[in-house]
Amino acid sequence: MKAFxxxxxxxxxxxxxxxxxxxxxxxxxxxxxxEKADYLSTRRARMLPALAVIFLSQQVTFFSTVNSPGPxxxxxxxxxxxxxxxxxxxxxxxxxxxxxxxxxxxxxxxxENTRANRSEGMRWGFLTSMAxxxxxxxxxxxxxxxxARDAVHIVMTAGIAVALIRWGMLExxxxxxx
Amino acid sequence: MPERLANRLKERRTDLGLTQAELxxxxxxxxxxxxxxxxxxxxxxxxxxxxxxxxxxxxxxxxFSVIEE
Numbered sequence: 375m376k377a378f379x380x381x382x383x384x385x386x387x388x389x390x391x392x393x394x395x396x397x398x399x400x401x402x403x404x405x406x407x408x409e410k411a412d413y414l415s416t417r418r419a420r421m422l423p424a425l426a427v428i429f430l431s432q433q434v435t436f437f438s439t440v441n442s443p444g445p446x447x448x449x450x451x452x453x454x455x456x457x458x459x460x461x462x463x464x465x466x467x468x469x470x471x472x473x474x475x476x477x478x479x480x481x482x483x484x485x486e487n488t489r490a491n492r493s494e495g496m497r498w499g500f501l502t503s504m505a506x507x508x509x510x511x512x513x514x515x516x517x518x519x520x521x522a523r524d525a526v527h528i529v530m531t532a533g534i535a536v537a538l539i540r541w542g543m544l545e546x547x548x549x550x551x552x
Numbered sequence: 553m554p555e556r557l558a559n560r561l562k563e564r565r566t567d568l569g570l571t572q573a574e575l576x577x578x579x580x581x582x583x584x585x586x587x588x589x590x591x592x593x594x595x596x597x598x599x600x601x602x603x604x605x606x607x608x609x610x611x612x613x614x615x616f617s618v619i620e621e
Contacts, residue, residue, distance in 0.1 A: 408577045415582050487585035487594050548588045 380451055389462050393474055411482035414472055418483075419549055422542025426535045429463060432456060433531050456527070463534050467496060467541070491544035499537025506532035556619045562590045564608045564615065579603040 405413060436452055470484040506529045514520055520528075565575050572590070576583045579600065588594035589604070596604065605612045 406577075408573065408582070412573065412576075412583050415584055482580070482582060485581040485585050486597055486600055487581070487588050490594065545584075548584045548593065 380454070384451065384455055384458075386458055386462075389458070397474060407476070407478050407482060410475075410479050414475070414479070414483055415488070415545070416549060418471060419542060419545035422538050422545060425463065426538040426542065429459060429531070429538070430535050432459065433527075436527070453523075460530055460534060463538065467492065467499070467534070467537055487548055488545070491548065492541055494544055495537045495539075495541030498540040499533040502536040503529050503533030554621045556621055557592065557595050557616055558619045559589065559592065559616050561586075561604065561608070561615055564610060565590075568608065575604075575607060578607040 432455070436456060470480045472480055472483060475483075507525075510520055510525045510528055565572070570578075572583045572586045576586045579586075580603070581600065585594065585596075585600075589596050589600075601612050601616060605615055608615065
């Protein structure tokens with residue numbers, strides 16, 4: 375239990391550290407609301423695929439050790455870190471993102487095109503989750519042992535990663551030739 | 553029959569000497585949204601189409617038209 379908590383806290387601390395660094399980097403950039411929204415919109419388009427890669431690479435280390443978990447504390451920390459990152463990414467996918475920005479900037483960042491792109495990303499994520507669930511179900515029909523935790527892990531990872539990638543692709547396309 | 557929304561947004565905007573960013577600020581969206589509407593990548597809502605028309609001092613029909621392909 376202690377290991378799970380440590381992992382969870384480490385995950386949240388990492389998110390907080392990223393937010394502080396981002397704020398610090400913006401300290402000398404006096405911008406209007408529109409300029410700031412444009413700047414953050416471009417940055418988000420770059421961040422989305424990068425986040426998906428970080429998220430997926432975390433799964434590689436998890437599944438490479440799933441049959442030989444090693445010390446229980448390390449396994450617990452990994453699961454908690456994955457859970458923390460998943461929750462943060464899900465929250466990011468379903469809200470206006472940039473939670474520490476002014477409300478007017480956040481409103482502008484969530485304009486019509488962004489909402490459409492995000493919805494499309496979420497649609498792809500949902501369909502991928504369903505496809506992953508069907509694949510896991512089919513796998514168990516052939517005597518493969520998949521625990522409930524692993525199944526949830528696979529379904530969530532597939533859905534979140536694809537939603538991030540698809541949203542990122544659409545955002546990048548929208549910014550192209552601007 | 554497939555249909556496409558054509559627009560004369562860029563033409564009108566440049567006539568008025570506005571940048572995408574300036575037009576975006578007038579209608580309360582990001583430059584990205586104006587860019588996608590101009591490029592035909594994104595079909596705007598009625599509200600946004602009306603706002604764009606007002607900002608560019610034209611009717612919606614002047615700016616947008618449906619093309620059957």
